[in-house]
Amino acid sequence: GEDVEQSLFLSVREGDSSVINCTYTDSSSTYLYWYKQEPGAGLQLLTYIFSNMDMKQDQRLTVLLNKKDKHLSLRIADTQTGDSAIYFCAESMMDSSYKLIFGSGTRLLVRP
Amino acid sequence: GAVVSQHPSRVICKSGTSVKIECRSLDFQATTMFWYRQFPKQSLMLMATSNEGSKATYEQGVEKDKFLINHASLTLSTLTVTSAHPEDSSFYICSATDSGGAGELFFGEGSRLTVL
Numbered sequence: 244g245e246d247v248e249q250s251l252f253l254s255v256r257e258g259d260s261s262v263i264n265c266t267y268t269d270s271s272s273t274y275l276y277w278y279k280q281e282p283g284a285g286l287q288l289l290t291y292i293f294s295n296m297d298m299k300q301d302q303r304l305t306v307l308l309n310k311k312d313k314h315l316s317l318r319i320a321d322t323q324t325g326d327s328a329i330y331f332c333a334e335s336m337m338d339s340s341y342k343l344i345f346g347s348g349t350r351l352l353v354r355p
Numbered sequence: 356g357a358v359v360s361q362h363p364s365r366v367i368c369k370s371g372t373s374v375k376i377e378c379r380s381l382d383f384q385a386t387t388m389f390w391y392r393q394f395p396k397q398s399l400m401l402m403a404t405s406n407e408g409s410k411a412t413y414e415q416g417v418e419k420d421k422f423l424i425n426h427a428s429l430t431l432s433t434l435t436v437t438s439a440h441p442e443d444s445s446f447y448i449c450s451a452t453d454s455g456g457a458g459e460l461f462f463g464e465g466s467r468l469t470v471l
Contacts, residue, residue, distance in 0.1 A: 278462075285361070285448050285465040286399075331398065335460075343389070343450075343460060347398045 247334055247346035254352045261319040263349045265332035268313060272334040275308060276343070277317045280329045289317070289330075319351075327353045358382055359451050361463035368439055369471055376434045376466045378449030384429035385451035389460070390422075393446040405432045439470040 246268045255261045267275070273294050278286040292299045292306045292315075299306045305318040315332055329350050333343040358381040368374050378388055386407050391399040403424050404412045411424035421443075423435040432451075436443050448465040 276460075283446075283465075283467070286450075286462040288460070288462070343399075343401070345398045 247332060247344050249330075249332060249346040249349045251347065252350050252352070254354060255322050256354050257322060257324055259322055261317075261322045261326070261351055261353075263317045263319075263330050263332075263351065265315040265317075265346050266313055267315065267332075267334050267344075267346075269334060269344070270310075270313065274335045275306075275315050276333045276335070277304075277306065277315075278331045278333060278345075280331065280348070282328075286331065322351075322353050324353045324355060327351055359385075359449065359461045359463040361447075361449055361466050363466060364464060365467045365469075367469045367471065370440055371438055373435055373437045374439055374468060376436075376447055376449075376468070378432045378434070378451065378463050380430045380451045380453075380461070383451075383453045383461075385432070385453060386429065388426060388432040388449055388451045390424060390432075390434050391448045391450070393448060393465075399448060402434075436468065439468070441470045444468055444470045 249265045274291050276291040277289045279289050280286050290301050290304050292308050297308050303320045307316045329348040331348045332346045335343050360379045362377045366374055388405040390402045392402050393399045401414050402417045405424050405426040407426045407429050413419050426432040446465050446467050449463045450460045452460050
C-alpha cells in the first residue's frame with residue numbers, strides 16, 4: 244500500500260538552510276507536494292512537483308525528487324523564525340482523484 | 356490562489372449531540388472535496404472523498420453513520436459528526452479541487468472539535 248515517511252523533527256539556526264526529507268513507496272505517484280502547517284491552522288501549499296521532474300525552485304524553496312529512490316526533499320534557504328512549523332510531504336495519484344497520502348510531518352524549529 | 360473556507364473554526368459540544376462542519380470553495384467549483392482528520396502531533400488521515408451529487412466514498416475504518424458527509428452543491432460539502440463522543444475530539448480539515456490544472460488541492464483552515 245501507499246506509505247509516506249518523514250523524520251519527525253529538525254532544528255536549525257536562523258539564516259542556515261533547512262533540508263526536510265521524505266520517502267514514499269508508491270511509484271505511480273504523479274504529483275508530490277509540500278505543505279506547511281502552523282499551530283492550530285490548516286495546511287498551506289508551499290510547492291509541488293510533477294513526477295517527471297527532478298527539481299523545482301521557487302524563491303527560497305528548492306524541491307528535489309529522486310524517483311528511482313522514491314526520495315523527495317525540501318530545502319529552505321536562509322531559514323527564518325517564521326518558517327517554524329510542521330511540514331508535510333504528500334503524494335497523489337491521478338487515478339485516485341487527487342486523493343493525498345500524507346507523511347507524518349516534520350516539525351521545523353528555527354533558533355534565533 | 357483559490358480559497359476554501361471552513362466553518363466553524365472551533366466548536367465545543369456535549370456528548371451525544373451532533374455537530375455540522377461546513378466546507379466551502381469560495382471562488383471555484385469543487386467537484387471533489389476531501390475530509391481529513393488530524394490527531395495531535397500526527398499526520399492527516401483521509402476520512403472520505405466527497406463528490407458533488409453522489410454518495411461519499413469512505414476510507415476503511417471510518418464509520419459512515421458516524422461521519423455523515425453531504426456534497427449538495429459544487430461549492431459546499433458538510434461533515435456531520437453524529438452522537439459525538441470525547442474520542443471524536445479532533446481537528447477536521449477539508450480540501451477541494453477544481454479537478455483542473457495541475458491537480459492542486461486547496462485546504463480549509465480546519466475546524467477544531469472538542470466534545471465534553
